[in-house]
Amino acid sequence: MFTAPSSPKPAQPATPKRERRKEARPGELLNAAMDLFVEKGFAATRAEEVAVRAGVSKGTLFLYFQSKEELFKAVVRENISGVFPKWNAEFEAFQGSSAEMLHYAMQQWWEHLGATRASGITKLVMAEAHNFPEITAFFQQEVMLPGHTLIRRILQRGIDAGEFRPMNLDYAIYAVLAPMVFLNMSCHSEGLCQSPGFTLVPEDYISSQADIIVHGMLAPPGTRP
Amino acid sequence: MFTAPSSPKPAQPATPKRERRKEARPGELLNAAMDLFVEKGFAATRAEEVAVRAGVSKGTLFLYFQSKEELFKAVVRENISGVFPKWNAEFEAFQGSSAEMLHYAMQQWWEHLGATRASGITKLVMAEAHNFPEITAFFQQEVMLPGHTLIRRILQRGIDAGEFRPMNLDYAIYAVLAPMVFLNMSCHSEGLCQSPGFTLVPEDYISSQADIIVHGMLAPPGTRP
Amino acid sequence: MFTAPSSPKPAQPATPKRERRKEARPGELLNAAMDLFVEKGFAATRAEEVAVRAGVSKGTLFLYFQSKEELFKAVVRENISGVFPKWNAEFEAFQGSSAEMLHYAMQQWWEHLGATRASGITKLVMAEAHNFPEITAFFQQEVMLPGHTLIRRILQRGIDAGEFRPMNLDYAIYAVLAPMVFLNMSCHSEGLCQSPGFTLVPEDYISSQADIIVHGMLAPPGTRP
Amino acid sequence: MFTAPSSPKPAQPATPKRERRKEARPGELLNAAMDLFVEKGFAATRAEEVAVRAGVSKGTLFLYFQSKEELFKAVVRENISGVFPKWNAEFEAFQGSSAEMLHYAMQQWWEHLGATRASGITKLVMAEAHNFPEITAFFQQEVMLPGHTLIRRILQRGIDAGEFRPMNLDYAIYAVLAPMVFLNMSCHSEGLCQSPGFTLVPEDYISSQADIIVHGMLAPPGTRP
DNA sequence: GATGAATGAGACTTCATTCAT
DNA sequence: TATGAATGAAGTCTCATTCAT
Numbered sequence: 001m002f003t004a005p006s007s008p009k010p011a012q013p014a015t016p017k018r019e020r021r022k023e024a025r026p027g028e029l030l031n032a033a034m035d036l037f038v039e040k041g042f043a044a045t046r047a048e049e050v051a052v053r054a055g056v057s058k059g060t061l062f063l064y065f066q067s068k069e070e071l072f073k074a075v076v077r078e079n080i081s082g083v084f085p086k087w088n089a090e091f092e093a094f095q096g097s098s099a100e101m102l103h104y105a106m107q108q109w110w111e112h113l114g115a116t117r118a119s120g121i122t123k124l125v126m127a128e129a130h131n132f133p134e135i136t137a138f139f140q141q142e143v144m145l146p147g148h149t150l151i152r153r154i155l156q157r158g159i160d161a162g163e164f165r166p167m168n169l170d171y172a173i174y175a176v177l178a179p180m181v182f183l184n185m186s187c188h189s190e191g192l193c194q195s196p197g198f199t200l201v202p203e204d205y206i207s208s209q210a211d212i213i214v215h216g217m218l219a220p221p222g223t224r225p
Numbered sequence: 226m227f228t229a230p231s232s233p234k235p236a237q238p239a240t241p242k243r244e245r246r247k248e249a250r251p252g253e254l255l256n257a258a259m260d261l262f263v264e265k266g267f268a269a270t271r272a273e274e275v276a277v278r279a280g281v282s283k284g285t286l287f288l289y290f291q292s293k294e295e296l297f298k299a300v301v302r303e304n305i306s307g308v309f310p311k312w313n314a315e316f317e318a319f320q321g322s323s324a325e326m327l328h329y330a331m332q333q334w335w336e337h338l339g340a341t342r343a344s345g346i347t348k349l350v351m352a353e354a355h356n357f358p359e360i361t362a363f364f365q366q367e368v369m370l371p372g373h374t375l376i377r378r379i380l381q382r383g384i385d386a387g388e389f390r391p392m393n394l395d396y397a398i399y400a401v402l403a404p405m406v407f408l409n410m411s412c413h414s415e416g417l418c419q420s421p422g423f424t425l426v427p428e429d430y431i432s433s434q435a436d437i438i439v440h441g442m443l444a445p446p447g448t449r450p
Numbered sequence: 451m452f453t454a455p456s457s458p459k460p461a462q463p464a465t466p467k468r469e470r471r472k473e474a475r476p477g478e479l480l481n482a483a484m485d486l487f488v489e490k491g492f493a494a495t496r497a498e499e500v501a502v503r504a505g506v507s508k509g510t511l512f513l514y515f516q517s518k519e520e521l522f523k524a525v526v527r528e529n530i531s532g533v534f535p536k537w538n539a540e541f542e543a544f545q546g547s548s549a550e551m552l553h554y555a556m557q558q559w560w561e562h563l564g565a566t567r568a569s570g571i572t573k574l575v576m577a578e579a580h581n582f583p584e585i586t587a588f589f590q591q592e593v594m595l596p597g598h599t600l601i602r603r604i605l606q607r608g609i610d611a612g613e614f615r616p617m618n619l620d621y622a623i624y625a626v627l628a629p630m631v632f633l634n635m636s637c638h639s640e641g642l643c644q645s646p647g648f649t650l651v652p653e654d655y656i657s658s659q660a661d662i663i664v665h666g667m668l669a670p671p672g673t674r675p
Numbered sequence: 676m677f678t679a680p681s682s683p684k685p686a687q688p689a690t691p692k693r694e695r696r697k698e699a700r701p702g703e704l705l706n707a708a709m710d711l712f713v714e715k716g717f718a719a720t721r722a723e724e725v726a727v728r729a730g731v732s733k734g735t736l737f738l739y740f741q742s743k744e745e746l747f748k749a750v751v752r753e754n755i756s757g758v759f760p761k762w763n764a765e766f767e768a769f770q771g772s773s774a775e776m777l778h779y780a781m782q783q784w785w786e787h788l789g790a791t792r793a794s795g796i797t798k799l800v801m802a803e804a805h806n807f808p809e810i811t812a813f814f815q816q817e818v819m820l821p822g823h824t825l826i827r828r829i830l831q832r833g834i835d836a837g838e839f840r841p842m843n844l845d846y847a848i849y850a851v852l853a854p855m856v857f858l859n860m861s862c863h864s865e866g867l868c869q870s871p872g873f874t875l876v877p878e879d880y881i882s883s884q885a886d887i888i889v890h891g892m893l894a895p896p897g898t899r900p
Numbered sequence: 901g902a903t904g905a906a907t908g909a910g911a912c913t914t915c916a917t918t919c920a921t
Numbered sequence: 922t923a924t925g926a927a928t929g930a931a932g933t934c935t936c937a938t939t940c941a942t
Binding site: 490491493494575576577578579580581583586589590594595598617618620621622624625627628629631632633635638639640641642643644645646648650654655658659661662663664665666667668671 | 714715716718719800801802803804805808811814815816819820823842843845846847849850852853854856857858860863864865866867868870871873875879880883884886887888889890891892893896
Binding site for chain 5: 923924925926927928929930931932933934935936937938939940941942
């Protein structure tokens, strides 16, 4: 599912381990691995840690996943899926101005992706892109491309309505994408991107960026509808 | 391509073992380290590999750099930190409008950092931030903070002149930073961030983003100087 | 000879690779470590050597002992520290005179520590004290201090009974300790401390030293009980 | 010389290095090495440190001494020689009782050996005896044996005079030797041999030990001269 | 002779992966 | 199927020793 569930504690305390049905194992491992990869990165996550958090032994991990790399790939694949159909539908039905739509889209992104574990996946993929070309291609197709497309349609809608000025959309979409990707990285980079002494509030960040972008794209006052 | 060409092998003419070149060593090691760090990341780059590529032995590396982390810091100082004094001086002397200044600054960034191997360093630090807190802190202090400060001063200059509208600079600086960081990641993520079939031209990307941001920040026409 | 025979090779019957013997491992490792530490010193003993002599791989050693220092501490606990509780109990229950007790204590020391491989540990700690402060502190706490305390209690008992003359115990305990430490060093110094042509018999040495010390501490004949 | 000079600072500040005559080099190296070996032990002393303290380069050290081991041997050989002739002469001329003589001898030992750098050599040799059999034999012949002999003569004198009771001198000499060797080790073992919270005063230690030993050896009151 | 840059054999320790049970 | 004891390749850094200058 897209709205990534915040990871539940690995074990049901009341139920003895023996009871857990084996078909649940891969899911539990994936869940634990997700948490740890996001938290510590690929290299720094030890296989045994994943196993322990999933409540199984180290050996069992390798029973289900050929290697740590395969586990990584599975984690990424497992956690990617589509909010995009829903978002596309919302786009079709949206009634307000394109400026409002842009604000709304970025807020939604934060709420349903940026603020969830899913953002950790994005960070992970960007960080490890070099080592996993296959994953990279997969992620691009499944996530980045639909995102690009949706942003493009929003901007096109504004231009068509005379609300936004004409722009080369191939580049303009990055004006929307960049602030979100940046926030994503920022949230997973230990404060690297932030000024010391200032704690960024994501919602404020989103609205301030949307504000500047929208202003930057609006058609001159006299020509707007 | 925007990744600068990796430096060629140091050209071992014949069998010049045990050459004494105290002056040249640090530079050669730094160059080799830069290449490898960018290519493979910090953790995955082995000290000996750096030494071999620089044409020296493992021990020699540690003769010049106390540890792998110190080597990395030296790479950063050599390749990134150095631009800020020059940029700050240019800022002081700049004659044109703040809009022009913003355009100019982003172009300069691309030319002197984004387009060079140095951009790979930024990518790597973001990717591995979690695992090397000391490096993260160093990079933030040495690179991110001066960058933040410079952007802030540019925006403040525009606001003071009545050219830009009043904004909360704590957030506004990210409107400038985000597109650059995004481009940076994009260049080092194996096409992950780009639409298939469209090859982004960095210079065009920069100018289009600068254009949108500047528009987004300009004061309303009647109130401008 | 007073150096206990070094334990024979663990008898690899044929090719029993990857044997699982969780229970036996620590003991085997401890035994091998003891041998090697005594034979070569702490610094000069390589972890892998210990592992090989115990018939396991390098990694296995670190499965059971966190570090080389911890391994050493475990060797000390296993082979030395353990005697003090028993000795303290014997002290409490002892019926004879304090002179007898002193003789007995020194004989016991020889029998259970001096004549065993454990004496090599004491020698080694003294020799390498400077380079391993943590080990030194540990050994002082775990071995020297209980030894001091026991000797002090024996002497105090004699004084209290009027059997020994009053003495400053802070110094008097060394009269008991010194001959034992000396014998210890002597046994592990390749004959350095002995006259050529005369082979010291440890039991005779102990009894002669005890005799002199006891005489030296006895209260004047008229005042004794 | 026997009374080892406390090591002078390695360089004459006023005189440029160039001036130092080369024939003094080995001596300076030996002196520096002595200090460092005593201070840090054999393994922990780095060749370069010795060279630096002697005011020469690392390479020069190996010009004069084939290896670190050879340097060690040279240090020991250089620093051992005779107080014993002088002491033997004092023994012949001594007028007081043998009890006094024993006290006096132990005090002299402390003053002229125990308290000087020479004691560091003894400690060193005992610690490394195993690794340098040749040194060990040399030290035994040159130092231990004359010491044994002198002690034996003192005790024999006391027995002959009826002052001391008859004893097996082969063992009795250790009653005198052990406290001195122990003090020696104690001074070079980082407090290993001392109770925490009590700082041993060497002169008091010596006199208290001598007191106990003398008491322990005295003939019964009625039979003394 | 003297220098000090360069070398490279190790040392300890970690951890992905295997495999006997 | 599951376990977890066992493995051993890597990795960073040190330092005695060599040798070009």
